[in-house]
Every structure is written in C-alpha cells, then in structure tokens.
Amino acid sequence: MIAPPEEVVRAAAHTLLRGERLDTSTLAAELGISRVTLFRRVGNRDAILGEALWVLARGALLIATEVHDARPPDATPPSRMRSLEIAEEHRHLVSLAPALKRLLEEEPTTTLRIVTDPGGRVQPRLVEAYTDLFQRDVDELGLVPLVPLPVLALAVVRLGESFLYSDVLVSRAPDLAAATTVLDALVTGVLGLPSP
Numbered sequence: 001m002i003a004p005p006e007e008v009v010r011a012a013a014h015t016l017l018r019g020e021r022l023d024t025s026t027l028a029a030e031l032g033i034s035r036v037t038l039f040r041r042v043g044n045r046d047a048i049l050g051e052a053l054w055v056l057a058r059g060a061l062l063i064a065t066e067v068h069d070a071r072p073p074d075a076t077p078p079s080r081m082r083s084l085e086i087a088e089e090h091r092h093l094v095s096l097a098p099a100l101k102r103l104l105e106e107e108p109t110t111t112l113r114i115v116t117d118p119g120g121r122v123q124p125r126l127v128e129a130y131t132d133l134f135q136r137d138v139d140e141l142g143l144v145p146l147v148p149l150p151v152l153a154l155a156v157v158r159l160g161e162s163f164l165y166s167d168v169l170v171s172r173a174p175d176l177a178a179a180t181t182v183l184d185a186l187v188t189g190v191l192g193l194p195s196p
Helices: 005-017 024-031 035-041 045-070 082-096 098-106 108-116 123-141 149-164 166-170 176-191
Strands: none
Touching: 005 024, 005 035, 005 045, 005 098, 024 035, 024 045, 045 082, 045 098, 045 108, 045 123, 082 098, 082 123, 082 149, 082 176, 098 108, 108 149, 108 166, 123 149, 123 176, 149 166, 149 176
16 A cells, blocks of 8 residues: 555544544554555654644534535624635634544643644644635735735634633633734724724
8 A cells, every 4th residue: 555645634634633643653554554564655753744634624624614604794894804704713613623623632832732833734834824814815805914914814714812821821711802803903904994
C-alpha cells in the first residue's frame, strides 16, 4: 500500500473523530505501512496532528459558510457582514467539537502548541481562510481597510483563540458572546463600518 499523505491525514482525522488517541504505530499499522514511511509521508506526530486538526477546522469553516449561505437574505442583520457571521459560526462549531475537546483535556500543552503555532499547520491556514472571507466583504462593499487584511485576519484568529481556549490558557470559561462583541467591533472598526 502506498498511503499518500492525504490518506494518512484523512485516517488521522478519522482517528480523532472516533475519540481515539492518535498513536503513530497504530496509524501506520492501520494504513499497512511502517512508522518510518508514515513519518516520511507526513512527518512526526505533531505534524500529523496538525494536518488532522486543520482538516477538522477547515471542515468546520466549510460548514459555517454553508450554514450562512443557506440562510434567507433577510436572516442576517443588514449591518452584519458575511465574514463576521461565518467567523462566529466557525468559533461556535470549534467550541463544540468533541475531538478537539478531548485533545485539550488529555493533551492541553501539545494541542495548544499545534493549533496556535504561527508557523504550524493550522493557524496560518486559518488566517489565510479568514483573509479570503474579509476580502470578499471588502470587495463587495467597497471598503478600505486601515490595515492589510492578513493582519486583520491574524488578529481575529489570535483573539478568537484566546477566547476559545481560555479555559486551558487562563482557567476561565470560554465566553463566545464576548468574543463576538470584541471581534465584530475590531473588524468593523478596521474596515470603517459602524459597529453592529
């Protein structure tokens, strides 16, 4: 069996979704390859976890986008941008994800390092995805951002992480309503819109 990188990542994501610990020996055996081949294909356990967590985060973002885009046009307040609605729904879905919750309970340091690493496999891709969300609104609404959109997206992702993972970071329950208020104010201010 060849087990291309995509197959390894898909299998790792399914392992997390089943609520199982990601063990590289078990994953390699499941794929019919050696651990050395597994590492050559995708990297060490952190790299595999990062790729698998990105698959799950991207899936949540796609669902959030589909949920928003399936709503009737009058379901969104006229003053609220599409990007803010999708980002809020994405944070909500991530906060409920059993695989991530389990990882944060069992391996908090590793999980936080992987999802918040600015050079890792999750955060930079999420920043890029949020940049694209903001760019669509900027283009459609003819807005002039006060900072480059990747900078805004990075701020939104980083602040979102601090709210999402506040229970692990500072022993405080996550407050997604406060996250929405703060992040909406930040984005609308940078984009020159009145705060919703």
